[in-house]
Amino acid sequence: MRSVNEMNLEEIVEQLKAKKIKLTTQRMEIIKFVSKMEKGHFEAKELFSVLSKKIPSLSIATLYSTLYLLVDLGVIYSFSDGQKTIFDFNPAPHGHFVCRICGKIEDIEIKKLDLEKIRGKREKIxxxxxxxxxxxxxxxKD
Ligand SMILES: [Zn+2]
Ligand SMILES: [Zn+2]
Known part of the structure; x- marks a missing residue:
């Protein structure tokens, strides 16, 4: 799967339209902004503080719902670090190491995951x- 950075804006818009999702001006602004961002992990409130300067009427609820649209499309990924939701620009399956002191997040490569044993429907890893x-x-130590 390609990341949001590799998937261009037109493709994202096409896919959302195919799903009959209404693209409001605010949603478009958010998608445009996210599609230009560097790879990494971020919290919605970090993005909100930047975006609300560009879109003064933006609500955190609209931001969350738009981010989850992108998660559903598979262009970004979300996970919980134990306290808060983290959004990730890398949608490929990988794990995370979270430091409980400084909050730093590192990507961990998953070499082998035996998913065949799951007999039901897999929804999220x-x-x-x-x-x-x-x-x-x-x-x-110091
Ligand atoms: Zn640390
Ligand atoms: Zn990651």
């Missing part, structure tokens, strides 16, 4: 490993 990152471990 979330692999989150919590711990203390190398930098924070060093700081604790």
């Amino acid at each position: 979330e692999i989150v490993i919590r711990g203390v990152c190398e930098d924070c471990l060093k700081r604790v």
Whole structure:
């Protein structure tokens, strides 16, 4: 699956239209902005503080619903770090290591996951490993 950065804006718009999703001006602004962003992890409120300067009437609810539209399309991915929802520009299956001290998130490659054993319908894969990152471990020791 390609990331939002590789999928161009027209393709995203086409797919949303095919699903009969109404593209309001606000939604378009959000999608445009997200499609230009660098790869990485972010929280909706971080994006909200930037976007609400461009779109003063934007509500956090509209932002969330638009982000989840993109999650449903498979162009971005969302997971919980244990406290909050994190959005990820890399939709390919991978795990995350979350530092409980500084909150840093690192991507973890999943080499093998035996999904054949699941007999029901698979809806979401979330692999989150919590711990203390190398930098924070060093700081604790010093
Ligand atoms: Zn840390
Ligand atoms: Zn990630």
